[in-house]
Amino acid sequence: EAQVTQNPRYLITVTGKKLTVTCSQNMNHEYMSWYRQDPGLGLRQIYYSMNVEVTDKGDVPEGYKVSRKEKRNFPLILESPSPNQTSLYFCASKRTGPGHYGYTFGSGTRLTVV
């Protein structure tokens, strides 16, 4: 089954404790992205990657890191989480190239930082 897999689904952590949210897709998509979703603010892009070893900042990158060492994986790293990073996070991927393609989203990670 074609899918984007995120782990964990739920995470409660304390301020300052480094964490990683994993994302993996099995569709051979070039483009991958991380979003956070907050009430009233919608989906906001954190980071994206056009392909392996190519990453770039989205609209709200502060406090986050990413890496793209393999095509299928795009982990999100919070080196020193703070309470304002409490949010619902989604990883997404899509094809690139000629044509128009929508995202396939992972099932989400609900992060609480206390």
Add this chain to the structure above:
Amino acid sequence: QKEVEQNSGPLSVPEGAIASLNCTYSDRGSQSFFWYRQYSGKSPELIMSIYSNGDKEDGRFTAQLNKASQYVSLLIRDSQPSDSATYLCAVNTDKLIFGTGTRLQVFP
């Protein structure tokens, strides 16, 4: 001005009616447009995409695009309670930008 605007709702319609969801966007260079459905606490699911002016139909869903007026809409015919969700409009410029969504409630 927000880049992609949607009325937050809720839009309440009776079962069997047509639900009409609207979205406006600011970038005239936008090329492709998407509608996602998101149930509470779940991930967005792509339900329609449209690239050319006019209507595109898929089952009970019709997407309408008017580039001159910079709006895109989604019609849901024969609305069902299972259609109750938040509908996100997304517009592709040099990146995909999402509206904040319209909450649809279909009551029996």
